[in-house]
Amino acid sequence: MTLLTISQAVAKNIGIEPPQSIQSTNPDAVKLVQFINEAGSELARRVDWNALTRRHQITGVGVDQEYALAPDHDRFADGMCVSADGYPIRGGLSADEWFSLTPVDGMPRFFRSANMMISFYPYPMLGQDIFVSYQSKNWAKDASGDAKPVMDTDGDESFLPDELLQRGAIWRFLRHLGRDFSDYLAEYEAAIVDYAVAENGERQP
Numbered sequence: 001m002t003l004l005t006i007s008q009a010v011a012k013n014i015g016i017e018p019p020q021s022i023q024s025t026n027p028d029a030v031k032l033v034q035f036i037n038e039a040g041s042e043l044a045r046r047v048d049w050n051a052l053t054r055r056h057q058i059t060g061v062g063v064d065q066e067y068a069l070a071p072d073h074d075r076f077a078d079g080m081c082v083s084a085d086g087y088p089i090r091g092g093l094s095a096d097e098w099f100s101l102t103p104v105d106g107m108p109r110f111f112r113s114a115n116m117m118i119s120f121y122p123y124p125m126l127g128q129d130i131f132v133s134y135q136s137k138n139w140a141k142d143a144s145g146d147a148k149p150v151m152d153t154d155g156d157e158s159f160l161p162d163e164l165l166q167r168g169a170i171w172r173f174l175r176h177l178g179r180d181f182s183d184y185l186a187e188y189e190a191a192i193v194d195y196a197v198a199e200n201g202e203r204q205p
Contacts, residue, residue, distance in 0.1 A: 001162040004154040007032040010169045014177070021154055031173065037150050039168025043160050044074070044139040047196045051159040052139060053077055056132040060124025064103035066117040067130075072147065073116065074137035082111050082118075084130045089120065161195055164188070 001009070008018035010032055019029040044052060056070040076082070082089040089108045098112045098121070106122035108130065113119075124130055138147035143155040151158060158165060167188040174181035 001157070002154060003033065003036065003151040003156040006036055006162060006165055006169070009166050010036070010173065013166070013170050014173050022152075023154060031176065032169065033152065035169040035172040035176070036165055037152075038172060039165050040139050040151065040158060040160060041149075042168065043164055043192070044135075044137065046192065047199050048078060048135055049139075049160065049199055052136045054134055054136045056134060058118070058124075058130040058132065060126055060128035060130065062105065062124075062126030064105075064119075064123045066119045069113065069116050069118055069132065070134065070136075072136040072138045072149075073132075073134045075135050076113075077133035077135060079133075081133045082130065084108055084124065084128060089130070164191055164195060167191055 004019070004022055007022055007029065011018040011028070016028050019026065019032065022029050022033050024030070043049075052074075054070060054072070056073070058067045076091075080088040082091065084107065087107070089111050091111050091113065093110055093112060095112075098110075101110075101121050104122045105125050108120035108122055108124050108128075110121045111118055112121075118132065120130070136147065137149050139160050140149065140151045140156055140158050141147050142153065143157075147159070148156075167184065171181040171184040171188055174184060
């Protein structure tokens with residue numbers, strides 16, 4: 001479903017006029033887009049979706065330096081998220097532990113990440129490939145298939161289940177209207193759990 005068709009489905013459920021386009025200054029259309037995007041951002045955060053799992057390759061330059069993570073990096077994937085030559089590279093060192101290490105080149109055994117950068121100990125040799133598995137923050141896509149972090153045009157689609165986007169937007173809109181939304185929220189939460197079981201498990205909100 002597109003952003004427009006999701007918006008129309010939500011509008012019918014809450015009893016407002018379905019928009020003909022979300023490219024509108026109509027207050028209801030604006031709110032529909034806002035609540036759909038709030039639901040999408042929450043869902044991307046709460047579940048490790050297979051559709052959002054990405055792999056980023058880093059190639060060593062043979063000196064001690066930080067490397068940029070992928071621009072759409074949201075968080076590291078569970079399990080062996082950083083590896084080289086099929087061997088895991090462990091994270092989890094404290095800042096004090098990390099900065100007590102003397103830089104040396106070789107096969108990386110540890111990594112540290114901060115501010116969308118990642119560094120390794122030992123630092124990778126020239127040409128050595130390191131792979132980072134991560135969850136992308138780009139849960140939406142435009143008509144040409146390019147991924148992005150929001151839905152903002154009529155033809156945008158999502159990598160996430162349309163049902164969850166609808167349910168998440170419905171209870172948010174009802175809350176905004178001051179109407180009872182408890183049943184809708186409960187159904188939304190139950191649906192998240194159902195989908196998460198088929199994916200990689202639910203994260204804490």
